[in-house]
Amino acid sequence: MKFSSVFILFFMLEMSVAQAQRNCGTAGYIQQLITTDPFIKNSFNKAAAQITAVSNNSAARDIVADEIINLPVVIHILYNTSIQNISLAQVQSQLTVLNNDYSNLNADRINTPTVFATLVADTRIRFCLAQVDPQGRRTTGIIRKYTKTDFFSPEDAMKYAAQGGDDAWDCKRYLNIWVCNMGGRTLGYSSIPGGPAATDGVVISYDVFGTTGNVRSPYDKGRTATHETGHWLGLKHIWGDAICGTDDVDDTPVQQYYNYGCPTFPHVTNCSPNGNGDMYMNFMDFTNDDCMNLFTKGQKIRMRALFAENNIRNSFLLSFACDSTLAQGGALPAIDTTVAVQPFAGLKIYPNPLQSIVTIEYIGELKASVLKTINIFNVTGNKVYSGTVISAKTNINTAGLAKGVYILSIQEGATRITKKLIKE
Ligand SMILES: [Zn+2]
Structure with a gap:
């Protein structure tokens, strides 16, 4: 059947059921x-x-x-x-x-x-x-x-x-x-x-x-x-x-x-x-x-x-647009969508929203020879924490952070992962 006749048939079928069906x-x-x-x-x-x-x-x-x-x-x-x-x-x-x-x-x-x-x-x-x-x-x-x-x-x-x-x-x-x-x-x-x-x-x-x-x-x-x-x-x-x-x-x-x-x-x-x-x-x-x-x-x-690393809607994990306190009339904090492949597939960061401690846990292989630096920034870009990953599980004391949104950045060799953290 030609396209046009298929279309007409489909259209008529659709019309006939339109009132009764979603x-x-x-x-x-x-x-x-x-x-x-x-x-x-x-x-x-x-x-x-x-x-x-x-x-x-x-x-x-x-x-x-x-x-x-x-x-x-x-x-x-x-x-x-x-x-x-x-x-x-x-x-x-x-x-x-x-x-x-x-x-x-x-x-x-x-x-x-x-x-x-x-x-x-x-x-x-x-x-x-x-x-x-x-x-x-x-x-x-x-x-x-x-x-x-x-x-x-x-x-x-x-x-x-x-x-x-x-x-x-x-x-x-x-x-x-x-x-x-x-x-x-x-x-x-x-x-x-x-x-x-x-x-x-x-x-x-x-x-x-x-x-x-x-x-x-x-x-x-x-x-x-x-x-x-x-x-x-x-x-x-x-x-x-x-x-x-x-x-x-x-x-x-x-x-x-x-x-x-x-x-x-x-x-x-x-x-x-x-x-x-x-x-x-x-x-x-x-x-x-x-x-x-x-x-x-x-x-x-x-x-x-869809929200996993490298996937299509991953950037929403870094969207600030739900937080009215961030409206400053300028550009929103930059979203770093750097593609991070391995080794971050085996990395967990929890709990989020933050409590007094945030844990960074490598559930995959931890290459001790590669320096891993951790930085936490507030929304105006100021660094509020700096440290390094020294073991498979690293605890960071976040009790002193004010309520708000933060960006955690882990640099591992040439690769970087960023993640939005929320302190409630
Ligand atoms: Zn549908």
């Missing part, structure tokens, strides 16, 4: 990008391979083991009518949902079937409205901008000021979320790891964003943003976008296809591994907002793999 635009968007630019497929594949490599390597995973990862969020609100210029309360309600869902503190987690309860994860990923903008100024993390565009399609115009949208903030430090009118059909879509910087982020229709204000049932519990942010963090749909496909996650059962509405448990199909059937209450299925309630431990591993 419509996530991500898979179609990614397919369109690949069609337009065949080379981008290599970039997506490389990113996916990196995620898999870290997910399968427990030492690499340990680097970001269970440390809280804070993601500064900037919300670009694009409105053509006043109803699309959503309230602060609506924005805040969405942040609350994201934080609850990603920490397994969502009230409806009690609806998770008992057989799946042991798989549920607190991802230890948190979201804040950015407090510091890319120029180092105080910000609310919310941009409001009138647009002449009636409604947008999943083709990225909302991400460019020149096309009636608003330009992305640095995607190495901020999660960009555009809230605009998607015309009532597509609820939202997301970039995936490996895509271009200018279009990196999540798009959500204004009427399915948050839990208050202009939200429409059955997408009024903020789960569209939970789902799309899952894509931004490298998760696939739970059915793998194929009949009985794979989402590359070990603990999500194979399921035949997507679910919509809210099935009755258990929903068993031909490819269910056992009588528990589909995990249709997973945030990466297509069920209604009030039907979804979990991410699994396997999904958590894949999401957090």
Whole structure:
């Protein structure tokens, strides 16, 4: 069949089910990008391979083991009518949902079937409205901008000021979320790891964003943003976008296809591994907002793999934008994204946030012959500690440090690792 007729058939199919089912635009968007630019497929594949490599390597995973990862969020609100210029309360309600869902503190987690309860994860990923903008100024993390565009399609115009949208903030430090009118059909879509910087982020229709204000049932519990942010963090749909496909996650059962509405448990199909059937209450299925309630431990591993050293979202571990005290009207402290390969895969630094002692532990090989210097800097670049690594486990007294954000730097030969430390 020619492309055009496939497209028309797909379009008609989509139209016929649009009113009854969740419509996530991500898979179609990614397919369109690949069609337009065949080379981008290599970039997506490389990113996916990196995620898999870290997910399968427990030492690499340990680097970001269970440390809280804070993601500064900037919300670009694009409105053509006043109803699309959503309230602060609506924005805040969405942040609350994201934080609850990603920490397994969502009230409806009690609806998770008992057989799946042991798989549920607190991802230890948190979201804040950015407090510091890319120029180092105080910000609310919310941009409001009138647009002449009636409604947008999943083709990225909302991400460019020149096309009636608003330009992305640095995607190495901020999660960009555009809230605009998607015309009532597509609820939202997301970039995936490996895509271009200018279009990196999540798009959500204004009427399915948050839990208050202009939200429409059955997408009024903020789960569209939970789902799309899952894509931004490298998760696939739970059915793998194929009949009985794979989402590359070990603990999500194979399921035949997507679910919509809210099935009755258990929903068993031909490819269910056992009588528990589909995990249709997973945030990466297509069920209604009030039907979804979990991410699994396997999904958590894949999401957090993105933040490991050398991986695509590692720079977020050094983003300061959640801390308003750092707004000084100048450039933010430089993010050192020096590529550190070995030997740092075997290095752990804990606890973080700091207590009275921070421990630097080599769990891999410690080459005693190579001088390893440790420096800790405050955010204005002043050195507050200097020392050397002399054994596999080095304790540093941090009791005297004031509350705030610090950068730990370990220089080992020609290689350097930097890590953000927080003193609470
Ligand atoms: Zn999706």
